[in-house]
Amino acid sequence: MEAGIGVSVLPLPALAAEVPAKSLVVKKLDASPIERPLGVLHRKNRELSPGAQVFLKLLAAELSGG
Numbered sequence: 001m002e003a004g005i006g007v008s009v010l011p012l013p014a015l016a017a018e019v020p021a022k023s024l025v026v027k028k029l030d031a032s033p034i035e036r037p038l039g040v041l042h043r044k045n046r047e048l049s050p051g052a053q054v055f056l057k058l059l060a061a062e063l064s065g066g
Contacts, residue, residue: 012026040056040059
């Protein structure tokens with residue numbers, strides 16, 4: 001059950017069902033773009049798969065603008 005209070009910053013695609021159902025309301029911010037931190041978690045005692053290693057390299061390149 002919702003408490004009826006609160007604020008969150010979400011990407012618009014995450015609201016695709018909630019906004020038409022009127023369970024959430026969108027209020028656009030008049031501010032510069034918001035940067036969200038990004039992290040990757042993995043088990044320290046397990047080696048990353050080759051696919052995961054490639055994904056991390058692509059992600060790092062994209063984030064560095066390369």
